[in-house]
Amino acid sequence: MSLAARVAIALTCLAPTLQAAKKPITLDVVAKPPHSDSGGSPLWAPDGKRFAFYKDKTVVLYDVPSKSAKQLLNLEPLEAAAVKVPTPEHFDWRNRRVQTDSFEWSSDGREILLEAEGDLFLWHVDSSKWDQLTSTPVAEADPKLSPDGSHVAFRRESDLYTLDIATKKETRLTEDGSATLLNGELDWVYPEELDLGTAYWWSPDSSKIAYLQFDISREFDYPQIDLKGRRAQLELERYPQAGTPNADVRAGVVSRDGRATRWMDLGETRGRLLARVYWTPDSSALAICRMNRVQNELDLLLASASTGEAKVLIHETDRYWINIADNLRFLKNGEFLWSSERDGFRHLYLYSAEGKQVARVTEGNWEVERVVGVDEAKRRVFYISTEPSPLQRQLWVVDLDGTGKARLTRERGTHSISMSPTTDYYLDTWSNLENPARRVVHSGDGGEWAVYHEVDRKPVDDYEFASTEIVTVKLSDGTPLYGRMIKPIGFQAGKQYPAIVMVYGGPGAQSVRDAWYGMGWEQALAQRGFVIWELDNRGSSGRGHAFESVLYRRFGKTELEDQKTGIQYLIGQGFVDPARIGIYGWSYGGYMTLYSLLNAPELFRAGIAGAPVADWHNYDTIYTERYLGIPLDNEEGYKASSDVTYADKLKAQLLIVHNIEDDNVLFQNSLQMSDAFEKAGKLFSMVVYTQKSHGVGGPARKHLLELTTEFFEKNLK
Numbered sequence: 173m174s175l176a177a178r179v180a181i182a183l184t185c186l187a188p189t190l191q192a193a194k195k196p197i198t199l200d201v202v203a204k205p206p207h208s209d210s211g212g213s214p215l216w217a218p219d220g221k222r223f224a225f226y227k228d229k230t231v232v233l234y235d236v237p238s239k240s241a242k243q244l245l246n247l248e249p250l251e252a253a254a255v256k257v258p259t260p261e262h263f264d265w266r267n268r269r270v271q272t273d274s275f276e277w278s279s280d281g282r283e284i285l286l287e288a289e290g291d292l293f294l295w296h297v298d299s300s301k302w303d304q305l306t307s308t309p310v311a312e313a314d315p316k317l318s319p320d321g322s323h324v325a326f327r328r329e330s331d332l333y334t335l336d337i338a339t340k341k342e343t344r345l346t347e348d349g350s351a352t353l354l355n356g357e358l359d360w361v362y363p364e365e366l367d368l369g370t371a372y373w374w375s376p377d378s379s380k381i382a383y384l385q386f387d388i389s390r391e392f393d394y395p396q397i398d399l400k401g402r403r404a405q406l407e408l409e410r411y412p413q414a415g416t417p418n419a420d421v422r423a424g425v426v427s428r429d430g431r432a433t434r435w436m437d438l439g440e441t442r443g444r445l446l447a448r449v450y451w452t453p454d455s456s457a458l459a460i461c462r463m464n465r466v467q468n469e470l471d472l473l474l475a476s477a478s479t480g481e482a483k484v485l486i487h488e489t490d491r492y493w494i495n496i497a498d499n500l501r502f503l504k505n506g507e508f509l510w511s512s513e514r515d516g517f518r519h520l521y522l523y524s525a526e527g528k529q530v531a532r533v534t535e536g537n538w539e540v541e542r543v544v545g546v547d548e549a550k551r552r553v554f555y556i557s558t559e560p561s562p563l564q565r566q567l568w569v570v571d572l573d574g575t576g577k578a579r580l581t582r583e584r585g586t587h588s589i590s591m592s593p594t595t596d597y598y599l600d601t602w603s604n605l606e607n608p609a610r611r612v613v614h615s616g617d618g619g620e621w622a623v624y625h626e627v628d629r630k631p632v633d634d635y636e637f638a639s640t641e642i643v644t645v646k647l648s649d650g651t652p653l654y655g656r657m658i659k660p661i662g663f664q665a666g667k668q669y670p671a672i673v674m675v676y677g678g679p680g681a682q683s684v685r686d687a688w689y690g691m692g693w694e695q696a697l698a699q700r701g702f703v704i705w706e707l708d709n710r711g712s713s714g715r716g717h718a719f720e721s722v723l724y725r726r727f728g729k730t731e732l733e734d735q736k737t738g739i740q741y742l743i744g745q746g747f748v749d750p751a752r753i754g755i756y757g758w759s760y761g762g763y764m765t766l767y768s769l770l771n772a773p774e775l776f777r778a779g780i781a782g783a784p785v786a787d788w789h790n791y792d793t794i795y796t797e798r799y800l801g802i803p804l805d806n807e808e809g810y811k812a813s814s815d816v817t818y819a820d821k822l823k824a825q826l827l828i829v830h831n832i833e834d835d836n837v838l839f840q841n842s843l844q845m846s847d848a849f850e851k852a853g854k855l856f857s858m859v860v861y862t863q864k865s866h867g868v869g870g871p872a873r874k875h876l877l878e879l880t881t882e883f884f885e886k887n888l889k
Contacts, residue, residue: 194633194634194635194636195634195635195636196635196636196661196699197635197636197637197691197695197696197699198696198699199693199696199874199877199878199881200874201635201691201696202691202692202693202695202696202877203873203874203877204874205631205690205691206630206631206634206691208628208630208631209227209625210601210609210611210625210628211225211234211611211624211625212225212226212227212232213225213226213590214234214590214599215275215276215277216277216590216591216592216593217277217281218277218278218279218280218281218593219281219594220592220593220594220595220596220597221235221236221237221592221596221597222234222235222236222281223236223590223592223599224244224275224277224284226275227243229246229247229248229251230243230244230245230246230247231243231244231245231247231275231284231286231295232244233297234624236592236597236613236621236622239613239621239622244284244295244297244300245284245295245300245302247286247288249302250286250288250289250291250293250302250304251288251289253288253291253293253304253307254288254289254290254291254304254307255289255290255291255307255308255309256289256290256309257289257290257309257310257311258309262407263396263398263407263864265360265396265407265409265410265835265864266360267358267360267361267362267363267364267835268865268866269363269364269367269369270314270358270363270369270370271314271369271370274286274287274288274315275287276315276316276317277317278317278321279317279319279320279321280321281297282296282297282298283295283296283297283317283321284297285315285316285317285324287312287315290308290310290311290312291304291305291306291307291308291312292304292305292306292312292315292324292326292335293305294324294337303337305324305335305337305340306326306335308328310328310329311328312326312327312328312333313326313327313328313357314326314327314356314357314370314372316372316373316374317374318334318374318378318428319374319375319376319377319378320377320378321337322336322337322338322378323335323336323337323378323428324337325345325372325374325381325428327355327356327357327372329349330349330350330351330353330354330355330357331344331345331346331347331348331349331355331356332344332345332346332355332356332372332381332383332426333345334381334428334429343428343429343430344430345381345426345428345430345433346383346385346426346433352387352388352389353385353386353387353388353389354371354385354386354387354388355383355385356370356371356372356381356383356384356385357371357386358370358371358384358386359386359388359391359410359419360409360410360411360792360835361411361412361418361419361792361793361794362386362419362421362445362794364792364794364795364836365792365794365795365798366445366447366496366794367496367498368447368448371383371384371386372384373449373450373451374451375425375451375455375477376451376453376454376455377454377455378428379427379428379455380425380426380427380428380455380477381425381426381427381428382423382424382425382449382451382458382477383423383424383425383426384421384422384423384446384449385421385422385423385424386419386420386421387419387420387421388410388419390417390418390419390420391410391411391412391416391417391418391419392410392411392412392413392416392417393408393409393410393411394408394409394410394411394413394838394840395408396408396409396833396835396864397832397833398833398864399832399862400862407833407864409835411792411835411838412792412793412794413789413790413791413792413793414788414789414790414791414792414793414796414797414800414802414803414810415789415793415797415802415803415804416793418443418445418465418793418794420441420442421441421445421446422435422436422438422441422446423435423436423438423446423449423458423460423475424436425458425477425480434477434478434479434480435480436458436460436475436480436482437475437480437481437482438460438462438473438475438482439482441462443464443465444462444463444464444465445462445463445464445465445467445794446460446461446462447461447462447463447470447496448460448461448496448498448500449461450500450502452474452502453502453503453504453506455477456476456477456478457474457475457476457477458473458474458475458477459472459473459474459475459485459500459502459508460472460473460475460482461473461496461500463494463496465793465797465802466493466797466798466801466802467493467494467496467794467797467798468489468490468491468492468493468494469487469488469489469494470486470487470488470489470494470496471484471486471487471488472484472485472486472487472500472510472527473485474527484527485523485526485527486510486523486527488512488514490513490514490717492717492721492724493721493724493798493799494513495513495518495680495717497511497518497542498542498543499511499520499540499542499543499555501543501546501553503546503548504548505525506524506525507522507523507524507525507530507572508522508523508525509521509522509523509533509543509546509553509572510522510523511540511543513716513717515535516537516716516717516718517536517537517538517539517716517717518539518540518541518717519532519533519534519535519536519539519540520532520533520534520540520543520553520555520570521533522572522573531572531573531574532574533553533570533572533573533574534555534557534570534574534577535574536559537716538557538558538559538560538562539557539558539562539714539715539716540555540556540557541555541556541557541558541565542555542556543555544556544567544589544590544591544598545591545592545593545595545598546595547595547616550571551571551572551573552569552570552571552572552576553569553570553572554567554568554569554580554589554591554595554598555567555568555569555570556568556587556588556589558714558715559579561686562654562682562714562715563642563654563684563685563686564584564585564586564587564685564686565586565587565588565685566579566580566581566587567579567580567581567587567589567598567600567618568580578618580614580617580618581600581602581618582618583602583604584604584686585602585603585604585605585607585686585687586602586603586604586685586686586687587600587601587602588600588601588602589601595616596615596616597613597614597615597616597621598613598614598616599611599612599613599614599624600612600613600614603687603688604686604687604688605640605641605642605686605687605688605689606688607627607688608627608628608629608631608632608688608690609625609627609628609688610623610625610626610627611623611624611625612624631690631691635691636661636699637695638658638659638660638661638695638698638699639658639659640656640657640658640689641656641657641658642654642655642656642657642684642686643655643656643657643741645707645737645738645741647734647737651710653707653708653709653710653734653737653738654684654707654708655684655705655706655707655708655738655741655742656683656684656704656705656706656707657703657704657705657706657742658694658695658698658703658704659698659703659747660698660699660700660701660702660703661698661699661701662701663747665747666747667747668746668747668748668749669701669702669703669747669748669749669752670701670702670703670748670749670752670753670754670884670888670889671702671703671704671705671742671748671749671752671753671754672694672697672702672703672704672705672753672754672755672756672884672888673705673706673707673735673738673739673753673754673755673756673768673776674694674704674705674706674756674757674761675706675707675735675755675756675757675761675764675765675768676712676757676758676759676760676761676764677709677711677712677731677735677757677760677761677764678711678712678723678727678731678759678760678761678763678764679711679712679713679720679723679799680713681712681713681760682708682712682713682714683706683708683712684706684707684708693877693880693881696877696881697881697884700881700885701889702884702888703742703747703748705738705739705742707734707735707738709730709731709733709734709735709738710722710723710730710731710734711723711730711731723799724799725799725800725801725806725809726800726809726812726813727763727767727788727799727800727813728763728764728767728771728812728813729812731764731767732764732767732768732771732772735764735768736772736775739753739775751777752777752888752889753775753776753777753888754776754777754778754779754780754884754887754888755768755769755776755778755779755780756779756780756782756880756884757780757781757782757784758782758783758867759782759783759784759785759836759837759866760785761782762781762782762783762784762785762828762837763781763784763785763786763815765779765780765781765782765784766779766781766784766786766815766826766845767815767818769781769822769823769824769826770815770818770819770821770822771818771821773821773822773823773824776824777824777825777887777888778824778825778826778827778883778884778887778888779824779825779826779827780826780827780828780829780880780883780884781826781827781828781829782828782829782830783829783830783831783834783836783837783841783842783866783867784815784828784830784837784841784842784845785837785841786814786815786816786841786842786844786845787810787814787815787816787841787844787845788800788810788813788814789803789810789814790837790838790840790841790844791837800813815845816844816845816848819845819848819849819851819852819854820852820854822849822852822854822856825856825857825883825887826856826857827856827857827858827859827879827880827883828842828845828846828856828857828858828859829858829859829861829868829876829879829880830842830858830860830861831860831861831862831863831864831865831866831867831868832860832861832862833862833863833864833865834864834865834866835864835865835866836866837866839860842858846858857883859879861876
């Protein structure tokens, strides 16, 4: 026998040993996964040939033409020079979705504006020198350079300011900001439910600033309480619960040099939402998306910046609700791109400056997820869509007249695109079920230019991953639902295993995707012999408006019916013990966990409800009323959708987990649920965490992982 043959035989014999040598994914690994440097989030320079990103305490510059990176600056000297901001007396309940971009390129690409420890700095790229623009014990928030690079705007507390960079002259633009009157500052619910990250915008000609003013004095003051100290501390959070007043919001324009604000005449704004604000390219007007309170009407308004007079460009209605998007793009010739779900799927349309439809740009039974770039010279638009599959996200380009459509990304899976402002290049972050993220710079025609960050296969090579597969489950009418299944490590045919159903189930989210899921808790559970199952029921996103609108005015019922269909499919595979099925979910998933345990008690032995919305009267106005309507108009729907209504039906083992100062799903939900269980004589367990957030992080996350894992080990094995 040849030496090569002997080596081959030896390697074959060693293969099981080599495989077994892989490390298991434990709770310690999940709580603190191995570090992987993926290259940060890119901020493109205006020339479209460079982008910068944060890396630890530095900013790194990547040059696309030369395919090289270098450290641009170190933040530590800037942080040392900043005047320290005192710890606030009261906790700031600022929403986590508020824009926190702390560096920005100047329009000529020669400077970068940075925020460090509350002060503002201007970094000169060519000389590697910096100027400190502010030096105050009050943080300058949400800074923005004017397009001409001469001024910087920022918010200090609840008022707007500008600073002339050459003279360092500071101008206060608004004078009436207070704890309840916010100028250029968002309340809690707008960023949470409308994905609005900022509340002011420079005009393209740098002469003016448009801003939203929020009067939150009528918003409900929810009494958050910090109980960790020697004395309890009241920490009020402005949180408008369903049926209570929203903020009164108006839009205004002010000169960068101060003077009086010109308020836009948008009619009665009380009871309406100003969901988006854009400048027209010539700086003469604002385009404002105005919605009614329950969000089934949308007006695109054009308001004169000089007079405030407004007119309607586009008016849309929907029998259910309208999902707001960020796909409006103005062209230099006055035309604009608009997206709408008017035919059941979000698609792009080209309009004239007068609001007349010029062309339908995209069409089909799939969704445009977002516009990533517009090439005006070649009159084409780049967008991410769910074509060819709702499980995937691919990059496409199409001419503005709807012709010449081409797919630019090729690999199966999920592509996230960051496109340069010139559309000459884009950074593609791609993954699928089998492959961790790979980041590649492409030219605008789709050709690969440079590998920015190769797939980090070390976790896959070092750790034992249970394979994940996506399956199709059909409803009785033939509608396909997509499920994700993980079989346990060491799976043996003919053996039955306990299963855990991971559920979210609510609108505006999609859980099952052809993407890399990483070292999550589910992998640690698969190591311990659990089958993991996750299904996107009707109501989830990515499948079109008709697919999600079945939840209108009634939560829980349709979602549970679809989840039951998925569980029956799972049981039908033969390897899941139907007597040992658990369910877990957080937020809407926590709500669904409770609803499922109470309305399908025959299916589940145990469940964990994390931060559950037990009663929708307790959740915020914009989200809840979009789907369920105003409580006075749909009391039966609210009652039928509430977990509290069914408290006497609990049979399974239940663990509720919640932060006592959750700013999103208020702890009031879990307290009302526990009160209902106690009155019904039902036993359950509850663990309370002390963080001021919706999720549990930091060192407490390890505790949560151990707690939830032990609960399923005890109750499903």
